[in-house]
Amino acid sequence: MTSQNRSGSINFELSLGRALSQAVRIRCPYCGEGRLFAGLFRMHCVCSECGTRLEREPGYFLGSTYINYGITAGFSTLTYVLLHIGLGWSNRVVMSGLMAFCLIFPLIFFRYARSLWLALDCFFDPLGAQQVILTSRRSESRDELSNIGI
Ligand SMILES: [Zn+2]
DSSP states (O other): OEEEOTTSOEEEOOOHHHHHHHHHTTBOTTTSOSBSBSSSSOBOSBOTTTOOBSOOSTTTTHHHHHHHHHHHHHHHHHHHIIIIIISOOOHHHHHHHHHHHHHHHHHHHHHHHHHHHHHHHHHHOHHHHHHHHHHHHHTTOTHHHHHTTO
């Protein structure tokens, strides 16, 4: 888990389960408390609780579109195969429903895709997460660097 304890030091251990749990809750993967979104589609620039910058660089969340697209396309393909080929539903009925799904689902899943992207990136690239945390916290306090031994 990447969290801040009571003494103010940061723990950079983040398990996959914890990362996914934070992603499903749409919370900051670093502290688990701050909300990622300020509105329906507008993200906070920094975590409201720990102050960590959420977008590491411009275009950082472009990768979340791959998650969103992959889940939408995968589910659509499986549903088409199951309903049309497996159960013999007409192509017109299945495609109408799937077209509506493909338009609506990505909008609903947008927040989760970004949250998953951030959590998985934090899990698979903990060094990058440390740099983001330290860079954003460096302006707040130089004492944090000595607490974690850097
Ligand atoms: Zn946070």
